Each structure stands twice: as structure tokens, then as C-alpha cells.
Amino acid sequence: MRKKIVAGNWKMNNDREEAFKLTSEVTHMVEDEVKGNTEVVIIPPFVHISSTRKLVEGIAHLHLGAQNCHEEKGGAYTGEISAGMLQSVGCKYVIVGHSERREFFGEDHEVLSKKVDAVLASDMIPIFCCGEKLDSREDGTQNEVVAQQVEKSLFHLSETQIPAVVIAYEPVWAIGTGKTASAEQAQEMHAFIRKLIAEKYNQDTADKVSILYGGSVKPGNAGELFAQEDIDGGLIGGASLKSRDFTDIIKAI
Numbered sequence: 001m002r003k004k005i006v007a008g009n010w011k012m013n014n015d016r017e018e019a020f021k022l023t024s025e026v027t028h029m030v031e032d033e034v035k036g037n038t039e040v041v042i043i044p045p046f047v048h049i050s051s052t053r054k055l056v057e058g059i060a061h062l063h064l065g066a067q068n069c070h071e072e073k074g075g076a077y078t079g080e081i082s083a084g085m086l087q088s089v090g091c092k093y094v095i096v097g098h099s100e101r102r103e104f105f106g107e108d109h110e111v112l113s114k115k116v117d118a119v120l121a122s123d124m125i126p127i128f129c130c131g132e133k134l135d136s137r138e139d140g141t142q143n144e145v146v147a148q149q150v151e152k153s154l155f156h157l158s159e160t161q162i163p164a165v166v167i168a169y170e171p172v173w174a175i176g177t178g179k180t181a182s183a184e185q186a187q188e189m190h191a192f193i194r195k196l197i198a199e200k201y202n203q204d205t206a207d208k209v210s211i212l213y214g215g216s217v218k219p220g221n222a223g224e225l226f227a228q229e230d231i232d233g234g235l236i237g238g239a240s241l242k243s244r245d246f247t248d249i250i251k252a253i
């Protein structure tokens with residue numbers, strides 16, 4: 001059975017006090033209510049990982065993640081953080097290839113494939129983001145765009161490695177815009193991604209990969225999205241900053 005995941009990407013938000021309050025509130029809810037094969041992931045900025053770890057440590061179904069890492073193990077890369085460092089402070093997940101990293105930091109297929117390798121080599125789980133921009137959706141080339149992102153950064157992995165990756169389909173036009181892909185549009189793309197994996201590897205392997213949806217998920221639309229056959233949870237941005245909204249989204253899974 002595929003893992004269900006709700007992950008909250010805080011992006012560059014929250015000071016120390018806000019981080020502590022939000023994490024405490026989410027921790028209490030997860031401790032009381034999350035069961036089965038569901039995992040909740042809190043993904044704060046790097047500086048809050050160690051302090052939030054103290055709150056989430058030992059809580060079943062609750063894990064920490066990071067928003068990015070460098071592809072090299074270490075060395076003269078001022079300002080960067082390696083996958084090994086993240087693993088050593090308690091991260092289980094690392095986002096790779098968020099559209100904001102692609103857009104503002106020029107991350108391309110090649111560097112993202114190296115980041116995926118670095119995360120796996122440190123025994124963590126990459127949350128690999130893919131998704132088309134509005135112009136692709138409008139001219140109907142969204143499948144080609146997403147296929148290229150997935151193939152170029154993930155398909156060098158072996159059949160045993162690929163189920164250790166979580167994929168997040170995040171149409172760029174839906175991130176932080178308040179526009180959500182309809183449940184039908186999202187399901188269609190998730191099924192397409194799973195088919196790509198089945199064609200490259202096999203159906204059994206494809207059925208093991210958790211594929212999350214991201215893009216303006218809110219308590220009001222989470223239930224319908226998560227009910228789709230190939231949607232295994234969500235990567236949540238804005239709504240993960242409010243504990244009430246985030247915990248309501250968790251309840252929807």
C-alpha cells in the first residue's frame with residue numbers, strides 16, 4: 001500500500017517563535033489523530049530544523065524535511081547545505097526541484113538529478129517537484145513538459161531506487177495563486193506520471209511511488225483532491241503556515 005503524505009513547505013517564512021508555536025500545534029494534532037500509513041512532514045527553513053526537531057522527535061507519523069540541498073557532499077560552497085548535514089540533524093525528506101528553485105535559482109534537469117542522488121545517498125527521501133507553467137497548460141503541452149522533467153532527473157535511478165522517491169506534481173500556475181487544478185486535471189496528470197514510471201520500470205514499481213499534488217491546496221479542496229485514485233497526498237505551501245488550515249488538510253487524508 002502506498003504511503004499517504006501531507007507535507008508543509010513553509011518556504012522563507014516564520015521566525016523562531018512562530019516556528020515553535022506552529023510546530024507545537026501540528027505536533028499535538030498528529031499525535032492525537034494521525035494513524036495508519038499516513039505521514040506528516042514539516043519542512044521549515046534550514047535554521048529552524050534543529051529546534052523543531054526537539055518537538056517532533058519520537059512522534060509517530062511526524063517527520064522533518066528540508067526545502068533544498070546542495071548536490072555535493074561538502075567543500076567550498078559558501079552558504080550551501082549538504083544532504084549529509086540535513087540527515088545528521090534529523091531530516092527524513094528533502095524537496096528537490098521546487099518550481100521556485102527552478103525559476104529563481106536556475107536549477108535544471110541535470111543539477112536536480114544530482115540532488116536526487118545526493119538525498120538518496122544520505123538515506124533520505126527526495127520530494128521531487130515537477131509541473132508545467134501556465135503557457136504549457138494553455139497550449140496543451142503539459143504532459144511533454146512533465147515527462148521531460150521526470151525522465152531527465154529521475155529515470156537514471158534503478159528499479160529499487162525509484163520507489164524511494166516521492167513525486168509532487170505542482171502546476172506552476174496553481175502555486176500561491178489561489179487557483180487549484182481541478183481534481184480531474186490533477187488525477188489525469190498523476191495517472192500520466194504513474195504510467196511513465198510503469199513504462200520505464202514496471203507497473204508494480206509504479207504502484208509503489210507516492211505522488212503528491214501541490215498548488216493552492218486548502219481545507220476546502222483537499223478532500224476532493226485526496227480522494228482521487230492516483231493522488232497520495234499533498235505538498236502544501238501557504239496553508240501550512242496556519243495550524244488550523246494545515247491540520248484540517250491532514251484530516252482530509
Ligand code: PEP
Pocket residue numbers: 009170174175176177178214215216217235236237238239
Ligand atoms: C508549494 O509551494 O509547494 C505550494 C504548493 O504552495 P501553495 O500551497 O501556497 O500554492
